[in-house]
Amino acid sequence: MIPRRILLAAAALPLARPAFAQGWPTRPVTLMVPFAAGGASDILARVLAQRLSLLVGQGVVVDNRGGAGGTMATEAVARGAADGHTLLWAHMGTLAIAPHLYPRLGYDPLRDLAPVSLVARLPMVLVVNRSLGVNTLAEFIALARARPEGIEYGTAGQGSNTHLGAVAFEEAAGIRLLPVHYRGSGPVMTDVVAGTVKATLTGIPAALPLIRDRQVVALGVSSLARSAALPDVPTIAEGGVPGFDVTQWHGIAAPGRTPAALLESQNAAIVATLGTPDMRDRLAAEGAAPEPTTIPAFRALIAAEQERWGALIRRAGVRLE
Numbered sequence: 001m002i003p004r005r006i007l008l009a010a011a012a013l014p015l016a017r018p019a020f021a022q023g024w025p026t027r028p029v030t031l032m033v034p035f036a037a038g039g040a041s042d043i044l045a046r047v048l049a050q051r052l053s054l055l056v057g058q059g060v061v062v063d064n065r066g067g068a069g070g071t072m073a074t075e076a077v078a079r080g081a082a083d084g085h086t087l088l089w090a091h092m093g094t095l096a097i098a099p100h101l102y103p104r105l106g107y108d109p110l111r112d113l114a115p116v117s118l119v120a121r122l123p124m125v126l127v128v129n130r131s132l133g134v135n136t137l138a139e140f141i142a143l144a145r146a147r148p149e150g151i152e153y154g155t156a157g158q159g160s161n162t163h164l165g166a167v168a169f170e171e172a173a174g175i176r177l178l179p180v181h182y183r184g185s186g187p188v189m190t191d192v193v194a195g196t197v198k199a200t201l202t203g204i205p206a207a208l209p210l211i212r213d214r215q216v217v218a219l220g221v222s223s224l225a226r227s228a229a230l231p232d233v234p235t236i237a238e239g240g241v242p243g244f245d246v247t248q249w250h251g252i253a254a255p256g257r258t259p260a261a262l263l264e265s266q267n268a269a270i271v272a273t274l275g276t277p278d279m280r281d282r283l284a285a286e287g288a289a290p291e292p293t294t295i296p297a298f299r300a301l302i303a304a305e306q307e308r309w310g311a312l313i314r315r316a317g318v319r320l321e
Contacts, residue, residue, distance in 0.1 A: 020056070020265035020268070020269065022084070022259070022261060022262055022265070024056075024084045024262055024265050024266070025056055025057075025058045025084060025085055026058075026085075027058060027085060028058050028059040028060070028061055028085070029052075029053075029056070029058060029059070029060045029061070029084075029085050029086070029087060030060075030061050030063050030085065030086045030087070031045055031048075031049050031060055031061065031062050031063065031087050031088075031089060031252075032063050032065060032073050032076065032077050032086060032087065032088050032089065033045045033062055033063065033064050033065070033073070033089040034065060034066065034067075034070030034071070034072070034073035034074050034088070034089065034091070034094055035064065035066050035070055035091075035156065035184050035185070036064060036066040036183055036184025036185075036186055036187065037064045037184070037186060038184060038185065038186020038187075038189070038206065039156060039184050039185030039186050039202075039203065039205075039206050040122060040185060040202065040203025040204065040205045040206050040248065040250075040286075041089055041091055041203075041250060042062070042064060042184075042186075043203075043205040043206065043286060044119070044120060044122070044205060044250055044283070044286060044288060045062050045089045045250075046062050047279075047282050047283065047286065048060075048119060048252075048270075048273065048274075048279075049061070049062050051273050051276070051278070051279050051282075052269060052270070052273045055269055055272060055273050056269055066157075066183050066184050067183070068102075069093060069094070069097075069098060069101070069102075069157045069158065069159045069160055070091060070093055070094040070098070070157070070160070071094055071098050071102060071105060071106070071107075073088075074088060074094040074095075074098075074107060074113070075105075075106040075107045077113070077253070077254075077255060078106075078107040078112035078113050078255060078256060079106075079107075079112075079255070080255050081255065082254065082255040082256070082257035082258040082259070083258075084254070084258065084262045084265075084266065086254075086255070087116070087252050087253070087254055087266070088113065088252065088253045088254065089250065089251075089252065090113070090115065090116075090250070090251040090252055090253035090302075091161070091248070091249075091250055091251075092161050092248055092249050092250075092305055092309070093156075093159070093160050093161040093164075094109070095109040095113070095253070095302050095305075095306075096109075096302060096305035096306045096308070096309050097159060097160075097161060097164055097309045097313070098159065099306060099310075100306075100309060100310040100313045100314075101159040101313065101318065101319075101320050102159075102320065109302060109306070110299065110302060110303065111256060112255075112256045113253045113254070113255065113256050114253060114254045114255065114256050114257075114258045114263055114295075115251065115253050115295055115298040115299045115302060116251065116252040116253055116254055116263060116266045116267050116270060116295065116298070117251055117252055117266075117267050117270040117271060117274075117292050117293050117294075117295070117298055118249060118250075118251040118291050118292065118293040118297070118298045118301060119250045119251050119252060119270065119274065119290065119291070119292070120249070120250050120274075120283055120288040120289060120290050120291055121223075121247045121248070121249050121250075121288065121289050121291055122203050122204060122205070122247060122248040122249070122250065122286075122287060122288040122289075123204060123221045123222050123223035123227050123247050123248075123287060124161075124162070124165050124201050124202055124203055124204070124221070124222040124246065124247070124248060125201070125202065125203075125204050125207050125211070125218050125220070125221050125222070125227070125230065125233065125287075126140070126169070126199065126200075126201045126218070126219045126220050126221075126222070126236065127192060127199065127200060127202070127207050127210070127211065127216040127217060127218050127219065128140065128192070128198055128199040128216065128217050128219060129192055129193070129194075129195045129197075129198045129199070129216065129217075130214075130215075130216065130217055131195055131198075132151075132198050132199070132217075134217070134219070135217060135219075136219060136239065137219045137220045137234070137236060137239030137240055137241070138239060138240050140199070140219050141173050141175055141240060141241075144173075144175040144176065144177060145174075145175055148176065149178070150176045150177050150178030151177050151178060151198050151199060152177075152178045152179075152180050152197045152198055152199075153166060153177050153178070153179060153180065153197055153198065153199040153200050153201070154179075154180050154181075154182055154187075154188035154189075154191055154192060154197040154199070154200040155179050155180070155181050155182065155188065155200070156182060156183075156184050156185045156188060156202070157181055157182065157183060157184070158179070158181040158320055158321065159318070159320055160181075161248050162185065162188070162200065162201055162202050162203075163179055163181065163318075164309060164312065164313070164318070165201050165222060165246045165248075166179065166200075166201045167312065167316050167318060168244075168246050168312055169201060169222075169236065169241070169244065169246070171312070171315070171316060172241045172243075172244050173240075173241050177199075180197050185200075185202050185203060185206040186206065188200050188202060188206075189202065189206055189207060189210060189216075192210075192216055193210060193215045193216060201222065203248050203287075204221070204227060204229055204230065204286065204287030204288070205286040205287060205288070208229060208230070208286065208287060211230065211233075218230060218233045219233075219239065220233065220234055220235055220236035220238070220239045221233055221234075221235050221236065222235075222236055222244065222245070222246045222247060223235060223245060223246075223247050224237055224243075224244075224245045227287045228284055228287070229284065229285065229286065229287035230287065249291075249301070249305070250288075251293075251298055252266070252270055254266060263295060264295070267294070267295055270292060271292040274290040274291075274292040275292065
């Protein structure tokens with residue numbers, strides 16, 4: 001029989017704080033989210049922050065700083081102290097899309113920021129106000145084609161991933177929509193419910209409670225596979241736009257001057273946090289799939305995504321006003 005003291009010691013192991021390089025962190029960590037509260041980035045960041053704080057033994061505080069498509073907060077982190085205590089919620093919009101839209105962008109994503117790890121991929125979902133009178137993607141596309149002036153849809157900001165995701169959808173479906181730009185996904189969802197705008201293509205976490213409460217109609221998810229959080233909602237590809245596949249990705253980055261040993265500690269902490277069953281289940285409940293990576297793999301993803309979205313922006317002639 002195993003002695004009781006050994007069983008108790010083993011049970012305590014998951015709660016023990018791992019040893020990180022340079023004793024990181026030595027005080028609370030700020031996780032800068034460059035978007036308003038209530039959107040997918042904010043929701044997922046708070047899920048991660050809560051569990052990461054338990055692992056590292058210090059508080060991880062989410063700081064929402066929206067504006068200029070997330071680029072203002074991203075620049076602030078890029079220019080900030082590289083001591084490991086300020087991290088960025090790294091997002092496709094600020095790292096892959098913004099370089100093609102902002103001619104005077106105050107940072108280079110691969111020079112002034114240091115990738116730490118991818119956190120998750122997240123399908124978007126096309127939702128509409130119930131008064132629009134459509135219940136399938138095919139009906140929505142038919143209605144859009146019958147309205148050459150365009151159906152108004154909300155975005156989380158001009159040049160945001162919700163904007164460019166919808167542009168990709170327009171291109172693939174052969175329709176025209178009329179964007180209305182907000183400062184974050186939370187305000188967009190409020191106005192879709194109210195009918196101020198009729199639709200949005202947004203991250204699943206921001207829309208999920210409203211879909212479940214039947215306040216909006218979900219027409220399709222943007223990934224090739226259905227979402228476990230919305231198993232009854234077909235993909236956009238299933239709904240009549242073959243091959244359509246656009247997913248948001250979210251990760252963690254640090255100021256570019258952060259020492260390599262410190263980045264490795266941060267990567268280890270993110271990977272360990274994402275590897276717990278509790279974290280996987282919590283992200284899945286929000287419609288996200290955890291995807292921890294090495295530092296080089298995340299850097300390669302950012303570079304590839306910059307090429308992909310830059311090509312779309314050029315084809316569609318997207319410009320910031």
